[in-house]
Amino acid sequence: xxxxxxxxxxxxxxxxxxxxxxxxxxxxxxxxxxxxxxxxxxxxxxxxxxxxxxxxxxxxxxxxxxxxxxxxxxxxxxxxxxxxxxxxxxxxxxxxx
Numbered sequence: 001x002x003x004x005x006x007x008x009x010x011x012x013x014x015x016x017x018x019x020x021x022x023x024x025x026x027x028x029x030x031x032x033x034x035x036x037x038x039x040x041x042x043x044x045x046x047x048x049x050x051x052x053x054x055x056x057x058x059x060x061x062x063x064x065x066x067x068x069x070x071x072x073x074x075x076x077x078x079x080x081x082x083x084x085x086x087x088x089x090x091x092x093x094x095x096x097x
Contacts, residue, residue: 024077031070038063 041059 020080021077024073024080027073028070028077031066031073034066035063035070038066 038059042056042063
Protein backbone atom coordinates (compact mmCIF):
# COMPACT_ATOMS: atom_id res chain seq x y z
CA UNK A 1 0.00 0.00 0.00
CA UNK A 2 1.19 3.49 -0.71
CA UNK A 3 1.57 6.08 2.01
CA UNK A 4 -1.43 7.95 0.59
CA UNK A 5 -3.69 4.90 0.64
CA UNK A 6 -6.74 5.69 2.84
CA UNK A 7 -6.48 2.30 4.50
CA UNK A 8 -2.90 2.97 5.61
CA UNK A 9 -3.58 6.47 6.92
CA UNK A 10 -4.93 6.64 10.47
CA UNK A 11 -4.86 8.89 13.50
CA UNK A 12 -2.48 7.85 16.20
CA UNK A 13 -3.98 7.69 19.66
CA UNK A 14 -0.70 8.56 21.36
CA UNK A 15 -0.02 11.88 19.62
CA UNK A 16 -0.47 15.37 20.98
CA UNK A 17 -3.88 16.99 20.49
CA UNK A 18 -2.61 19.27 17.72
CA UNK A 19 -1.27 16.28 15.81
CA UNK A 20 -4.68 14.56 15.87
CA UNK A 21 -6.19 17.47 13.97
CA UNK A 22 -3.40 17.30 11.40
CA UNK A 23 -3.89 13.52 11.10
CA UNK A 24 -7.59 14.00 10.41
CA UNK A 25 -6.85 16.74 7.87
CA UNK A 26 -4.36 14.45 6.10
CA UNK A 27 -6.85 11.57 6.07
CA UNK A 28 -9.57 13.83 4.67
CA UNK A 29 -7.22 15.18 1.98
CA UNK A 30 -6.29 11.63 0.98
CA UNK A 31 -9.93 10.59 0.88
CA UNK A 32 -10.84 13.66 -1.19
CA UNK A 33 -8.17 12.67 -3.73
CA UNK A 34 -9.48 9.11 -3.86
CA UNK A 35 -13.06 10.35 -4.26
CA UNK A 36 -12.12 12.64 -7.13
CA UNK A 37 -10.22 9.85 -8.90
CA UNK A 38 -13.12 7.41 -8.50
CA UNK A 39 -15.61 10.05 -9.63
CA UNK A 40 -13.47 10.77 -12.72
CA UNK A 41 -13.31 7.06 -13.55
CA UNK A 42 -17.07 6.67 -13.15
CA UNK A 43 -18.03 9.76 -15.15
CA UNK A 44 -15.45 9.71 -17.96
CA UNK A 45 -15.44 6.07 -18.97
CA UNK A 46 -17.16 4.86 -22.10
CA UNK A 47 -18.75 1.45 -22.06
CA UNK A 48 -17.86 -0.60 -25.11
CA UNK A 49 -18.19 -4.06 -23.65
CA UNK A 50 -19.40 -5.91 -20.56
CA UNK A 51 -15.88 -6.00 -19.03
CA UNK A 52 -15.69 -2.19 -19.07
CA UNK A 53 -19.09 -2.08 -17.39
CA UNK A 54 -17.87 -4.43 -14.64
CA UNK A 55 -14.86 -2.19 -14.06
CA UNK A 56 -17.11 0.87 -13.89
CA UNK A 57 -19.33 -0.85 -11.33
CA UNK A 58 -16.24 -1.56 -9.22
CA UNK A 59 -15.28 2.13 -9.38
CA UNK A 60 -18.81 3.09 -8.34
CA UNK A 61 -18.52 0.76 -5.34
CA UNK A 62 -15.09 2.18 -4.50
CA UNK A 63 -16.51 5.70 -4.71
CA UNK A 64 -19.43 4.86 -2.42
CA UNK A 65 -17.12 3.17 0.08
CA UNK A 66 -14.65 6.07 0.10
CA UNK A 67 -17.39 8.65 0.58
CA UNK A 68 -18.67 6.64 3.54
CA UNK A 69 -15.19 6.39 5.07
CA UNK A 70 -14.77 10.15 4.62
CA UNK A 71 -18.04 10.73 6.45
CA UNK A 72 -16.90 8.50 9.30
CA UNK A 73 -13.52 10.27 9.58
CA UNK A 74 -15.26 13.65 9.61
CA UNK A 75 -17.63 12.46 12.35
CA UNK A 76 -14.70 11.08 14.39
CA UNK A 77 -12.83 14.37 14.07
CA UNK A 78 -15.91 16.37 15.08
CA UNK A 79 -16.57 14.11 18.10
CA UNK A 80 -12.96 14.43 19.21
CA UNK A 81 -13.16 18.23 18.95
CA UNK A 82 -16.41 18.24 20.95
CA UNK A 83 -14.86 16.04 23.63
CA UNK A 84 -11.92 18.44 23.92
CA UNK A 85 -14.26 21.42 24.21
CA UNK A 86 -16.34 19.64 26.85
CA UNK A 87 -13.23 18.81 28.83
CA UNK A 88 -12.15 22.46 28.70
CA UNK A 89 -15.59 23.61 29.85
CA UNK A 90 -15.57 21.09 32.70
CA UNK A 91 -12.12 22.34 33.77
CA UNK A 92 -13.36 25.93 33.77
CA UNK A 93 -16.52 25.00 35.68
CA UNK A 94 -14.52 23.03 38.24
CA UNK A 95 -12.13 25.95 38.66
CA UNK A 96 -15.07 28.25 39.51
CA UNK A 97 -16.25 26.06 42.39
